[in-house]
Amino acid sequence: MKEGRIATMADTTIRGEGVSKIFSGSVVAVEDAHFDIRQGEFISIVGPSGCGKSTLLRMVAGLIDITSGNLTINGSVVSEPRNDVALMFQKATLLPWKNAMENVLIPTSLQGRKITDADRKQAIDLLQLTGLSGFEFAYPDQLSGGMQQRVALARLLNTGSNILLLDEPFGALDEFTRETMNMELLRIVSEVKATALFVTHNIAEAIFLADRVFVMTPRPGRLARIVDVPFGKDRTPDLAQTPEFNRIVSEVRSILGAGH
Ligand SMILES: Nc1ncnc2c1ncn2[C@@H]1O[C@H](COP(=O)(O)OP(=O)(O)OP(=O)(O)O)[C@@H](O)[C@H]1O
Ligand SMILES: [Mg+2]
Numbered sequence: 001m002k003e004g005r006i007a008t009m010a011d012t013t014i015r016g017e018g019v020s021k022i023f024s025g026s027v028v029a030v031e032d033a034h035f036d037i038r039q040g041e042f043i044s045i046v047g048p049s050g051c052g053k054s055t056l057l058r059m060v061a062g063l064i065d066i067t068s069g070n071l072t073i074n075g076s077v078v079s080e081p082r083n084d085v086a087l088m089f090q091k092a093t094l095l096p097w098k099n100a101m102e103n104v105l106i107p108t109s110l111q112g113r114k115i116t117d118a119d120r121k122q123a124i125d126l127l128q129l130t131g132l133s134g135f136e137f138a139y140p141d142q143l144s145g146g147m148q149q150r151v152a153l154a155r156l157l158n159t160g161s162n163i164l165l166l167d168e169p170f171g172a173l174d175e176f177t178r179e180t181m182n183m184e185l186l187r188i189v190s191e192v193k194a195t196a197l198f199v200t201h202n203i204a205e206a207i208f209l210a211d212r213v214f215v216m217t218p219r220p221g222r223l224a225r226i227v228d229v230p231f232g233k234d235r236t237p238d239l240a241q242t243p244e245f246n247r248i249v250s251e252v253r254s255i256l257g258a259g260h
Contacts, residue, residue, distance in 0.1 A: 013039045013163065013195050014060060018069035021055050021221075028220035029055040032069070035214065035223060042189060042196045044206035045214045046252065052221025053199045057165045060197065061087045073163065086161035090168040092148035094140040100127055100151045101136040107159040126154040129188060146177035153185070157192060164189065166198045179237060182209055190233050203252050204240055213248075215255045225255045 014037040021030040030052040037043055045053045058064045059071060062081040071078045073085065086107075094103045104123040105115055124136050130150040140148055149169060156164060166185075170178045186209060189196050200206050206213050210229050217224040229248060231239060239245050 011038045012036045013074055014197075015072045016069065017071075019056075019059065019066050019071050020068045021052070021059060021064070022067045030059070031220040031222050033223040035226065037195060037197070039195055040193055041211045042186075042198065042209055043212055043214055044210035045197060045199045045216060046201070046203055046206040047216030047221075047256065048201070048218055050221075051216040051218035053216055054167055055221065056216075056223075057087065057167050057197060057199060060163075061085055061165055063087070083159075084161050085163040085165065086156050086159040087165040088152055088156045088167065088169050090171045092140070092145075092152040094148055094151055094155075096140050099137045099139050100132060100143070100154075103140070103151050104154045104158050106155060123154070123158060126157050127151070129157070129191070130154045131184060144177075146173050146181060149173065149181060150184075153188070157188070162192070162194050164194045164196045166196065168199050168201070171200070178205070183237070185209065186233070186235060203249055203256075204245075207245065207248050207252065208235065208237075208240060213252060215252055217256065217258075224258075227252055227255070 014035070016033050016035045019030060019033040020028070022028050033056065045056065047053055055064070059066050060073070060078065062078045062085065065079075073082065095106070098106075101120065101123045104126055105119060108115055108119050127133065127136055127150075130153050132147060132150050132154065135143065135147065140151070143151065153169070170181045173181060182205060198206070198209055207229055213227045213229060214223055215225045215227060216222065227248060
C-alpha cells in the first residue's frame, strides 16, 4: 500500500463507523456506511437519485440524527450543527434585497455581532477569490446563475468552517460554467486548505475533482465502494481525455451498474 494513504487517528477528520439512517421507521436511506476522511481531502459522492447522498451530507452537517452507528468529527460525536462545518445547496439561496457583499456577510451577522470594516474587507476579498471583483454591490437579480453560485461559495467560505459540504452546488449551471466553477472550486479549496465533501450525479465531474470518490448505490442506500483517484491537486480539463481517467470512469460505472 502506498505511503500516506492509510488514515490514522491523527489526520482523520470525519469518521463514520456503521452509519445508518432509517426514515419513518422503514425507509433505509443510508445503511452501514464506513469511512475515514482526512483533513484537506476532497471527497466526491456519486450515485443515482435517492441513494442517500444528501442524507449522508445532512448527517455529517449535524442537521439530522443518525439511526445507528458512530459518526465523529475530529474525535467528537456529531450531534448538532457545528461551527467548523458548512453546507451549500444546489440553489444559491441568496437574499434578494441584499447585495453580493451583504449576502457574503450573512454568516458574520448570524454570529450576532456588529459588522466591522474588517468584516467588509474580508467579504470583498472572498468575492475576489471567487472571481467576482467589481460585483460587490450588485444584487442577486443582476447576477447570472453562475455568479450567484460564486456569491454562495464566498458566503460558505465566510463561515470560516474548514469542512465544506457541497450538495450538487453547480447542478443547475450549464456545462461551460460548471467546468469553470469546478476549476475554481479546486483552486479555492486547496487555497483555504478545506476538507470537502461534494455531491454530484456526474461521474466525470466526481472523478475530476476528488482525491477519492464515494460510490453509492440505492435501495437501500449503501456506500458500495471508495475509489482512489491517483492524480495530483494540479488538474486541467485535459485530464478527462486521458486513458487513466477513463479507466476510473468505467470502474465507477461498473460499480453503479452492479448496484441495480
Ligand atoms: N426527511 C425525509 N423523510 C423521509 N424520507 C426521506 C427524507 N429525506 C430523504 N428521504 C428518503 O431517503 C432516501 C435518500 O434520499 P436522499 O435525499 O438522501 O437521496 P439523494 O441521493 O440525495 O438523491 P438526489 O440525487 O435525488 O438528490 C430516499 O428514498 C428519500 O425518499
Ligand atoms: Mg440529494
